[in-house]
Amino acid sequence: KPGSRVSPATINKDLRHVRTALRTAADWCYLERVPKFKFLREPRKLPRYVTPEHFAAIYGACDVARLPNDVQCPPADWWRALLVMAQMTGWRIGELLSLRWADLDLESGTAVTRHHDNKGHRDAKVPLHSVVTEHLRLVRSFDDLVFRWTPNRRTLDSEFARIQVAAGIDLPCPDAGVEDHGECTAACHRYSFHDERRAFATLNAPQMTREALQALMRHQSPDTTDRYINMARQLNPAVADLHVPEFLSQSCS
Numbered sequence: 001k002p003g004s005r006v007s008p009a010t011i012n013k014d015l016r017h018v019r020t021a022l023r024t025a026a027d028w029c030y031l032e033r034v035p036k037f038k039f040l041r042e043p044r045k046l047p048r049y050v051t052p053e054h055f056a057a058i059y060g061a062c063d064v065a066r067l068p069n070d071v072q073c074p075p076a077d078w079w080r081a082l083l084v085m086a087q088m089t090g091w092r093i094g095e096l097l098s099l100r101w102a103d104l105d106l107e108s109g110t111a112v113t114r115h116h117d118n119k120g121h122r123d124a125k126v127p128l129h130s131v132v133t134e135h136l137r138l139v140r141s142f143d144d145l146v147f148r149w150t151p152n153r154r155t156l157d158s159e160f161a162r163i164q165v166a167a168g169i170d171l172p173c174p175d176a177g178v179e180d181h182g183e184c185t186a187a188c189h190r191y192s193f194h195d196e197r198r199a200f201a202t203l204n205a206p207q208m209t210r211e212a213l214q215a216l217m218r219h220q221s222p223d224t225t226d227r228y229i230n231m232a233r234q235l236n237p238a239v240a241d242l243h244v245p246e247f248l249s250q251s252c253s
Contacts, residue, residue: 011040012039048198068151077135078139078147081138099113111128161187169190197217205229210229
């Protein structure tokens with residue numbers, strides 16, 4: 001409806017759940033057939049991701065971190081290890097916070113994400129870059145969890161936002177001026193943890209095969225991986241190989 005604050009993506013997500021329930025009802029012979037569903041058209045926007053320049057600024061600003069204050073390392077080391085692993089593995093924040101030392105081998109450079117901690121619901125062993133393992137060694141502790149966070153989950157986002165403020169991060173709101181967007185908040189001008197995951201996919205898509213990227217991102221559908229590959233192509237156009245009319249080449253020389 002005009003003026004609605006509910007996004008088409010939210011409505012489509014609910015419709016997919018309803019469709020799944022009705023398909024199950026049809027399989028159980030409660031329905032003769034499943035009705036057709038018409039989904040709303042979703043706007044295709046370029047996803048936001050943490051740029052290398054901004055990541056460097058955020059990394060340097062981790063010294064202002066005050067939480068967590070109940071771990072065996074400085075908060076700055078904790079945050080740098082978390083953000084480096086997020087940037088260089090593409091793991092979701094829930095997977096990072098659930099990672100156990102028992103599933104981490106710093107010598108071989110591998111980490112295991114468990115099926116009960118990830119969206120794909122399957123165990124996966126992931127190779128780690130040496131830069132990641134070097135940062136993880138700085139936060140080695142006797143805790144079960146690598147990134148133990150005892151305050152509530154929202155406090156994690158607040159501390160991440162505070163670090164970004166110190167780094168001078170002030171992003172333009174992607175929906176500023178859009179009708180029915182609603183009030184712009186401080187979150188519009190900051191990166192989220194998922195933007196680190198997008199950075200991993202976007203920055204590595206040009207150098208990897210689709211199969212390799214899909215495996216590292218643990219996407220269930222290759223279509224999801226293709227979206228990142230297509231976005232990387234848009235952001236990294238091969239302009240040097242474009243044909244230039246001869247008269248324009250002469251005028252520029």
